[in-house]
Amino acid sequence: MAEPPDTPQAPGAREPSEPRIGVDEWVASSGERIQAYAGVTGRVRRGFDRIPVPLRFVALGIVVALVPVMTSNQYFLRVGVVSLIYALLALGLNVSVGLAGLLDLGYVAFYGVGAYGYAMLSSSKFGVHWPTWGALLVVLAVSVVVGFLLALPSRRLVGDYLAIVTLFFGQIFYTIAVQGYRVPLIKIHGSHDITGGPNGIADVDGFRFFGHRLTTNQAYFWASLIAVAVVFLAIHLMNESRTGRAWRALRDDPLATELMGMPVNWLKLLAIAVGAGAGALAGTINVASLHGAFPDDYSTPILITIYAMVILGGVGNLFGVVVGAVSVNVLLEVLRTPAHARWILYAVILLGLVAKLRPWKALVAVLAGTAAFGIAVHAIVAAAWPRGVHGLVSISGTDFSHGGWLGWALRHWLVLPANTYEAGNYRFFNYAFVLLIGLVLALTVVRGWARWLLLVPTLWLAAFVWETRLVEEGTGPTRFLLLGAILVVLMATRPQGLLGTHRVEIA
Amino acid sequence: MGGLQVLASFDSFTLTWHYFFGQLVAGLTLGSLYALLALGYSMVYGILKLLNFAHGEVFMIGSYIGYFVLTALGGAASPDVPAVLLILLMFGAAMIGSGVLGMTVERFAYRPLRRASRIAPLISALGVSFFLQQTATLLFGSVPKQYDTFSLNNGSLFNRITIGSFAIQYMQLIVILSAGALMVALIQLVSRTQVGRAMRATSYDLEAASMMGIDVDRVIVFTFFVGSALAGAGGVMNGLIFQNVNPYIGFNAGLKAFTAAVVGGIGSIPGAMFGGLAIGVAQALATGYLSSAYQDVIVFAILVVFMLVRPSGLFGAPALQKV
Numbered sequence: 001m002a003e004p005p006d007t008p009q010a011p012g013a014r015e016p017s018e019p020r021i022g023v024d025e026w027v028a029s030s031g032e033r034i035q036a037y038a039g040v041t042g043r044v045r046r047g048f049d050r051i052p053v054p055l056r057f058v059a060l061g062i063v064v065a066l067v068p069v070m071t072s073n074q075y076f077l078r079v080g081v082v083s084l085i086y087a088l089l090a091l092g093l094n095v096s097v098g099l100a101g102l103l104d105l106g107y108v109a110f111y112g113v114g115a116y117g118y119a120m121l122s123s124s125k126f127g128v129h130w131p132t133w134g135a136l137l138v139v140l141a142v143s144v145v146v147g148f149l150l151a152l153p154s155r156r157l158v159g160d161y162l163a164i165v166t167l168f169f170g171q172i173f174y175t176i177a178v179q180g181y182r183v184p185l186i187k188i189h190g191s192h193d194i195t196g197g198p199n200g201i202a203d204v205d206g207f208r209f210f211g212h213r214l215t216t217n218q219a220y221f222w223a224s225l226i227a228v229a230v231v232f233l234a235i236h237l238m239n240e241s242r243t244g245r246a247w248r249a250l251r252d253d254p255l256a257t258e259l260m261g262m263p264v265n266w267l268k269l270l271a272i273a274v275g276a277g278a279g280a281l282a283g284t285i286n287v288a289s290l291h292g293a294f295p296d297d298y299s300t301p302i303l304i305t306i307y308a309m310v311i312l313g314g315v316g317n318l319f320g321v322v323v324g325a326v327s328v329n330v331l332l333e334v335l336r337t338p339a340h341a342r343w344i345l346y347a348v349i350l351l352g353l354v355a356k357l358r359p360w361k362a363l364v365a366v367l368a369g370t371a372a373f374g375i376a377v378h379a380i381v382a383a384a385w386p387r388g389v390h391g392l393v394s395i396s397g398t399d400f401s402h403g404g405w406l407g408w409a410l411r412h413w414l415v416l417p418a419n420t421y422e423a424g425n426y427r428f429f430n431y432a433f434v435l436l437i438g439l440v441l442a443l444t445v446v447r448g449w450a451r452w453l454l455l456v457p458t459l460w461l462a463a464f465v466w467e468t469r470l471v472e473e474g475t476g477p478t479r480f481l482l483l484g485a486i487l488v489v490l491m492a493t494r495p496q497g498l499l500g501t502h503r504v505e506i507a
Numbered sequence: 508m509g510g511l512q513v514l515a516s517f518d519s520f521t522l523t524w525h526y527f528f529g530q531l532v533a534g535l536t537l538g539s540l541y542a543l544l545a546l547g548y549s550m551v552y553g554i555l556k557l558l559n560f561a562h563g564e565v566f567m568i569g570s571y572i573g574y575f576v577l578t579a580l581g582g583a584a585s586p587d588v589p590a591v592l593l594i595l596l597m598f599g600a601a602m603i604g605s606g607v608l609g610m611t612v613e614r615f616a617y618r619p620l621r622r623a624s625r626i627a628p629l630i631s632a633l634g635v636s637f638f639l640q641q642t643a644t645l646l647f648g649s650v651p652k653q654y655d656t657f658s659l660n661n662g663s664l665f666n667r668i669t670i671g672s673f674a675i676q677y678m679q680l681i682v683i684l685s686a687g688a689l690m691v692a693l694i695q696l697v698s699r700t701q702v703g704r705a706m707r708a709t710s711y712d713l714e715a716a717s718m719m720g721i722d723v724d725r726v727i728v729f730t731f732f733v734g735s736a737l738a739g740a741g742g743v744m745n746g747l748i749f750q751n752v753n754p755y756i757g758f759n760a761g762l763k764a765f766t767a768a769v770v771g772g773i774g775s776i777p778g779a780m781f782g783g784l785a786i787g788v789a790q791a792l793a794t795g796y797l798s799s800a801y802q803d804v805i806v807f808a809i810l811v812v813f814m815l816v817r818p819s820g821l822f823g824a825p826a827l828q829k830v
Contacts, residue, residue, distance in 0.1 A: 103629050153814040160558050161814060163629060164765050171762060172807050179800040300758070304637050311630060430646045437642075441615050469645075480641040487634025491627050492619045 061229055068218040077217035081289055083329040084224035085282045090309045090325040091231050091318065092278025097307075098316035099239060100271035101251030106150060106166030107306065109173035110276040112298030113143045114283025116177065119201040119293035120194075132208045132288075139284055140277050147276030151269045162268075170303060177295035200294035207288045220289040227285060228322070231278050236318055238274070247271055251316075301480055305332070308483040311490050313497050320499030328483075335474030335482075342406065345466045349459060362452065369456040374413040377460070381415045414464050429469045436461045525672040530795035531788060536679045536748060538787020539686035543741035544764035545771065545779035546693065547609075547734030553710035553774035554730055556625075560632040561612050562738055563761020564639035569605035569739025570752040571643065573597040574652050577746075584658040593659075594747070598685070601743045602736040609735025610728055618724075636757070643754035651751040682744045689740055690780055693733070697776060706730055710774065759803075763790070766810045772823020781821060 051059075068077055089111060096104040117139035121130045130138075150169055151162065181197030195201065207214040207223060214220055238244050246267050249257040258264045287293045305328065313324020335341045357363040410416070439458040446454060470478045490497060544566055551559045576597045581587040588596070616635045620628045656678070657665055664681070667674040697703040708716040709726045717723045745760070746752050763786055771782025786806060793805040813820065 097626070101624075101626060103626055105633070153811045160552075160556070160629070161769070161818070163558060164769060165810065165814065168762055168766070168807050168810060171759070172804055175801070175803050301637075304633065307630065307633065433642070433646065441611070444615065473645075477641045477645040480637060481645070484634045484636075484638030484641060488616050488631050488638060491623070491631040491634070492616070495620075495623055495627050 061225070065222065065225055068221050074217055077221055079330065079333050081217060081220045081224055081285075083326045084221065084228050085286050085289075086306065086309060086325040086329045087228050087322045088224065088231055088282040088285070089279055089306050090313065090321040091228070091235055092275040092282070093306050093310050094275075094316065094318065094321045095235060095238075095247075095278070096271045096275040097310060098321070099244065099251065100247040100267065101254075102151075102268060102271055103160075103163040104166050104272060104275060105163050105303065106169035106173070107275065107279055108298055108300065108303040109166075109170045110143050110147060110279035111283045111286075111302070112173050112177060112295075113146055113276075114139050114280025115287040115293045115298060116195060116201070116283075117142055117280070118284040118287050119204045123201055123204040125196065125201050125203070129205055132205075136281075136284055140280055143276045143280030143283075144273045147273040148269050151272040170300065174295060174299045177298065195295070196293075198295060200292055202292045204287050204291050204293065206291065207285075214288070217289075220285070224285050224289075227281055231281065232318060232322070235274070235278075239318070243267070243270065248316075304480065304483050304487070308486045311497055312486055314499035315495075315497060317497070317499050320497060323499060324497065328486075331482075332479050335479050338471045338474065341471050341474045342467075345462065345471075349462070366452060366455055366459075369452075370459045371413065373456050374460050374463075378413060378415055410463070410467060414460075414467055416467060426469075429465065432461055432465050432468070436465050523672065525674070526795070528673045530791045532673075532675050532679055533795075534788035534791030535784060536682050536787070537791060538767075538784035539683050540741045540744050540748075540783075541760070541764050541767045541787050542780045542783025543686055543689065543737045543744070544760060545767040545783045546690070546776060547738045548764055548768045549771070549773055549775060549779040550706075550710075550730050550734045552768070554706070554713065554727060555617070555628075557617065557628050558632065558765070559612075559617075559734075560629070560761065561616070561635040561639060562609075562734070563757035563759075563764070564636050564643075565605050565609050565612070565735045565757075566738040566742045566745070566760055567643060567752070567754060567757030568608055568639065569601040569735075569742030570746045570756065571647060571652070571742075572601040572604040572739065573743035573746050574654060574752055576600045577654060577656075583655045586659070590660050590664070594681070594743075597743050598740055601739040603739075605739025605742065606732040606736035609731040609738070612735075613728060613731040618727075636761075640754055640757060647754065649754060651753040654746040654750045654752065656747050656750060678747060682748060685740070686744065689737060693737070694776065696733070702726070702729060762803075763806060766806055768820075769810060770813050770820055772820025775820065775822040778820055778822030 067080060071077070089107075092110075093104065093107050096102045096107070118135055120126060121128055121135040121138060122132070123129075150166060153165060177195045177200075178198055180195030181193040181199075207220075209223075214223055239247070246257065246262050249260070249262065250264060250267050254264060257267075283298075286297065306325075309325040309328045310321045311324070312328060313322065314320030331344070334344060353363055353366065357366065436458065439454060439461060443451060443454055443458060470481075544562065547562050547565075548559060551557060551562070577583060577586075577593065580593055580596065586593045612635055616631050617628050620631055664678045665676050667676050668680070695703075697706060705716070705721045705726045706729070708719065708721055709723055709730075713723055716726075741760075742752070745756065764783065767782035767786040768779050769782070770785060771778025771780070773779075786809070789809060790802050790806055793802045797805065
């Protein structure tokens with residue numbers, strides 16, 4: 001009988017990217033490591049590796065802290081503040097999802113509890129203006145208690161029930177926030193306005209620390225940076241402690257953890273509550289910097305956004321989720337302006353092709369084939385239906401609509417019908433979009449030469465769909481389509497995200 | 508909440524049997540819709556132990572398919588075919604379309620994750636759900652599409668049959684009866700046919716079933732098809748009753764159907780049916796007597812109470828974990 005397949009082979013004999021049970025990852029990737037340490041880049045990497053890890057983070061923190069000094073562009077600073085708030089949210093969600101393995105789908109409600117709690121305690125809504133420290137403490141305490149209460153009914157049950165309860169809870173929070181302007185609490189006739197309903201709560205005080213009122217984006221940037229640093233450190237220390245080890249054990253095998261005598265229920269409650277605290281802190285910063293709390297900022301799309309950040313960065317990896325949060329937020333910001341967003345698709349496609357297509361001849365063939373395919377289709381349509389190619393690229397008044405080399409190239413390569421926004425033209429888009437989804441799905445199934453053949457029309461169609469409509473709706477469906485796709489595609493291809501470590505599942 | 512408002516809102520009209528039966532019938536109608544949806548959740552959960560978050564979105568797409576069939580056949584005001592045939596065609600197309608969609612979702616989003624960690628397919632499901640919702644927004648627009656079934660046969664479908672203080676619209680009767688027929692068909696399918704036996708075996712023990720020569724992948728695909736087809740039928744019913752469809756109906760209906768499946772005992776087919784009806788009636792009575800704005804809160808309260816008191820649901824067996 002041949003030797004069983006799981007026996008350790010010579011190091012480097014297998015693909016180093018997929019660790020198997022019984023083969024140490026470190027041993028398996030030794031060849032890769034030796035290669036990586038050679039040459040000039042190797043010397044730089046060795047030097048970098050010698051810097052102690054805490055020092056690297058301090059250096060990174062100092063560089064980020066200098067950003068408001070280097071730029072006074074208020075837009076950039078605001079994007080920075082939002083990125084840091086998302087980083088805080090991602091860190092908190094990472095505790096329950098990444099460390100303890102609990103699917104908390106009501107996380108956005110804790111963000112909302114923090115936001116609304118702070119808004120109620122320090123605004124002219126009820127004429128209450130608490131000092132910032134007091135409001136922060138009370139809000140954090142309340143959100144932690146809410147987290148406890150929420151996890152309580154599902155503590156005895158499998159993780160899936162927690163997902164339902166929390167998802168529903170998130171929806172309930174949104175309902176209450178929107179409907180809370182007519183709560184019939186004490187008065188029999190008439191009702192109380194508690195959350196301001198769809199209009200939210202305006203006129204919220206900013207933070208005030210040690211007698212200083214934070215008013216500028218700079219100030220909030222630093223405040224949220226400090227919050228991220230503190231939460232990062234706290235969660236890191238927690239992760240390295242007994243509790244953190246217990247969480248990871250719980251994530252990897254709840255039953256074994258329980259049999260080892262660990263307080264499983266308490267650990268679950270704690271993970272949800274710690275996450276809730278971080279989420280609420282992010283909520284207070286958001287409200288204080290915006291001077292208002294609005295229900296749509298605390299609804300499901302934000303939840304999906306945070307999940308995409310955590311998954312993309314790498315579940316369970318603290319630095320990874322921060323990177324994921326910042327990069328997804330910056331990506332979403334870029335999507336706002338079609339002229340900037342246009343490049344994203346082409347850059348992503350090129351990067352993907354360069355990384356995945358081997359040998360390079362195949363890469364050249366696919367790119368040339370795609371270009372030829374587009375030109376051919378353009379020529380046919382131009383002959384049969386001239387109006388079909390009279391469209392311009394982008395309508396947002398950028399240079400590309402009339403010139404620019406990319407705009408010029410796209411006009412001669414894609415079929416862009418005149419008047420993209422005529423109702424009839426949406427139909428082309430709809431068919432193309434459905435066809436594109438079908439082609440992408442088919443690409444995952446077919447193998448060999450059929451795949452190369454299929455790749456060509458897929459790329460062209462992707463560009464067509466992108467240019468005719470998606471690029472213009474970067475704030476609407478496009479961003480959410482992208483986030484949904486990130487979740488599905490990453491789960492299927494790289495569940496550990498960009499920076500996470502691959503876990504071997506033992507069935 | 509709302510305790511005092513409740514007393515204030517009880518006037519002579521809301522305290523009649525007529526009003527009560529009206530709410531009850533509305534609740535049963537809504538409940539049979541939830542039951543159809545809950546069946547899909549429950550069946551998939553029974554086999555794969557996976558909460559298929561995308562199920563609500565399949566329901567929404569089914570509703571759109573019904574709308575497009577209706578429009579293609581001339582619209583409700585002047586249909587090209589008799590009303591009965593029209594409704595049958597809408598059901599047929601929506602069920603097949605949704606079934607195929609459900610199979611596609613299973614094939615591309617869940618099957619690659621069959622051996623992944625427990626949390627991975629859930630996140631994937633969340634992504635699929637969101638992706639489908641946004642695709643519908645993009646393709647069909649966020650403005651609701653009008654079924655306008657009220658003008659079908661000059662509105663005669665919304666006439667009432669009245670027996671004493673009990674009254675029911677023909678449309679409600681159609682929905683309740685067709686949902687009942689589908690459920691009977693499902694029970695027959697699961698309990699009498701070969702594929703039904705394979706489904707039961709797979710849901711009892713997937714690994715053992717595959718060792719007994721059952722093609723588990725095919726059973727799973729079939730389960731997704733059947734569950735999604737039921738959701739599609741539910742979508743058409745939703746359109747018939749509420750007269751319109753928008754891309755966001757799936758999320759909320761999905762949550763209610765989840766709750767129904769949990770209340771009934773997730774994994775149990777009679778449980779899903781009963782749970783659906785119970786949630787529908789509870790929601791309608793809550794809307795009628797307490798507050799329409801907070802009906803979700805009341806359903807949520809039911810869910811939490813059930814999880815505390817009887818986590819395995821009404822019909823479910825307590826979950827034993829074998830090692």
